[in-house]
Amino acid sequence: MSRQQRLVPISLADLEHNAHTTMDLNALDYYRSGANDMQTLRDNQDAFSRLRLRPRILRDVSKVDTQIKLLGHSVGSPICIAPTAMQRLAHDAGEKATARAASRAKKCMILSSWSTTNAEDTISAGREIPVDDQTPGLPLFWFQVYVYKDRAMTETLVRRVEKAGYKALVITVDTPFLGRRLADVRNVFKLPPHMSIANFETKDSKVTMANVLDQPDNKLEAAANQVLKNQGDNNAAQGNNTKVVRQESSLAAYVVSQIDPTLNWKDIEWIRSITKLPIVVKGVLTAEDAKLAADAGCNGILVSNHGGRQLDGVLATIDALPEVLDAVKGRNVEVYLDGGVRKGTDVLKALALGAKAVFLGRPVLWGLAHDGEEGVALTLNLIQQEFELAMALAGCRQVTDITRDLVQYGADGRSKL
Ligand SMILES: Cc1cc2nc3c(=O)[nH]c(=O)nc-3n(C[C@H](O)[C@H](O)[C@H](O)COP(=O)(O)O)c2cc1C
Ligand SMILES: O=C(O)C(=O)c1ccccc1
Numbered sequence: 454m455s456r457q458q459r460l461v462p463i464s465l466a467d468l469e470h471n472a473h474t475t476m477d478l479n480a481l482d483y484y485r486s487g488a489n490d491m492q493t494l495r496d497n498q499d500a501f502s503r504l505r506l507r508p509r510i511l512r513d514v515s516k517v518d519t520q521i522k523l524l525g526h527s528v529g530s531p532i533c534i535a536p537t538a539m540q541r542l543a544h545d546a547g548e549k550a551t552a553r554a555a556s557r558a559k560k561c562m563i564l565s566s567w568s569t570t571n572a573e574d575t576i577s578a579g580r581e582i583p584v585d586d587q588t589p590g591l592p593l594f595w596f597q598v599y600v601y602k603d604r605a606m607t608e609t610l611v612r613r614v615e616k617a618g619y620k621a622l623v624i625t626v627d628t629p630f631l632g633r634r635l636a637d638v639r640n641v642f643k644l645p646p647h648m649s650i651a652n653f654e655t656k657d658s659k660v661t662m663a664n665v666l667d668q669p670d671n672k673l674e675a676a677a678n679q680v681l682k683n684q685g686d687n688n689a690a691q692g693n694n695t696k697v698v699r700q701e702s703s704l705a706a707y708v709v710s711q712i713d714p715t716l717n718w719k720d721i722e723w724i725r726s727i728t729k730l731p732i733v734v735k736g737v738l739t740a741e742d743a744k745l746a747a748d749a750g751c752n753g754i755l756v757s758n759h760g761g762r763q764l765d766g767v768l769a770t771i772d773a774l775p776e777v778l779d780a781v782k783g784r785n786v787e788v789y790l791d792g793g794v795r796k797g798t799d800v801l802k803a804l805a806l807g808a809k810a811v812f813l814g815r816p817v818l819w820g821l822a823h824d825g826e827e828g829v830a831l832t833l834n835l836i837q838q839e840f841e842l843a844m845a846l847a848g849c850r851q852v853t854d855i856t857r858d859l860v861q862y863g864a865d866g867r868s869k870l
Pocket of ligand 2: 538567628631704708759762
């Protein structure tokens with residue numbers, strides 16, 4: 454989309470349009486990009502359009518109730534906030550604004566471990582909003598964990614967020630390396646130097662990408678070379694002493710230097726052994742892995758392709774959802790979905806197929822860029838209102854009325870049901 458006029462936003466698409474007209478290109482490209490050809494990015498939304506609704510009529514829908522429980526905690530709606538890194542790139546109030554808007558809307562928020570506000574300050578901001586006796590579990594915050602090479606650091610972070618009041622750990626398992634987002638490579642994406650990866654900040658040192666990566670020793674070079682090597686650029690990465698011949702996204706280099714690509718199911722056991730919090734694995738796309746996750750005692754599965762930012766060409770999440778649900782049928786594990794959820798009818802379709810809840814990634818960032826806390830509140834309210842209207846028009850008074858017979862694939866029948 455080119456730089457056009459701002460709209461008075463009445464849909465999430467309008468908020469995205471406006472972000473495209475106002476945001477700085479380094480941040481906008483980082484937020485909007487998918488990996489490589491961005492096929493999966495597009496498919497996440499397109500796949501929702503391939504599903505058709507089968508509404509029921511004459512069911513008294515004068516009142517619609519969207520309240521549900523997530524891992525035992527009540528929330529006002531099955532629409533939740535996915536973890537997105539570095540929210541201060543969108544607005545100075547960053548994660549605090551998102552936390553306040555989430556609390557106001559009675560929605561669950563997952564905080565990214567690569568946030569620009571630390572876990573304690575973010576949850577405190579959410580708690581500034583007065584609670585409502587009707588939903589005693591609120592505010593509900595979960596914490597997203599990347600497992601770092603430094604296990605002691607990972608463990609310290611887990612203990613900190615448990616103490617701070619986060620109610621589940623969401624382990625992201627689709628990012629042993631960062632997917633290749635071409636715009637970020639071209640822009641040599643960097644976190645601006647005045648922002649920090651706040652969870653790793655100490656009294657004496659601020660962790661910025663610049664000070665982790667632009668250090669005089671060879672760490673950056675080694676990390677960047679590793680990225681290039683992973684991408685098959687042998688020219689750039691023959692041996693440890695080779696100079697970097699091409700610039701890279703700093704984020705990709707940072708990920709290589711910090712995140713542990715050896716991560717495997719044993720590590721999930723390890724996390725289980727260091728915390729009492731429920732564990733959600735984020736990034737499951739197949740029946741095989743869903744079974745393994747249930748076997749490993751995970752409490753939740755977030756069907757996600759990371760918003761099309763990791764492996765390009767995988768299934769749209771709404772297309773992967775049925776096999777995951779089939780695989781864990783009868784097991785004690787909640788299944789959620791993210792990716793391409795932009796409209797109330799998308800939420801209805803995901804729930805009809807069997808998802809317990811859905812998570813929004815980019816739309817929250819577009820709201821944040823629009824107007825900080827008020828902008829995120831607008832994102833959440835717009836899609837909440839659309840969802841309530843879609844429920845009513847489909848004949849659903851409460852979330853348990855949203856059943857599988859409400860959707861079919863395409864206009865020509867129900868072959869995949
Ligand atoms: C800018 C951006 C940053 C993200 N950062 C993280 C992150 O730090 N951790 C994580 O697990 N997922 C991250 N994700 C993936 C989201 O949690 C989510 O899976 C995805 O955005 C959902 O798709 P949607 O943007 O189409 O709603 C990020 C996504 C975006 C767009
Ligand atoms: O940009 C992302 O999609 C992302 O998930 C991420 C991964 C590592 C560090 C920061 C963000």
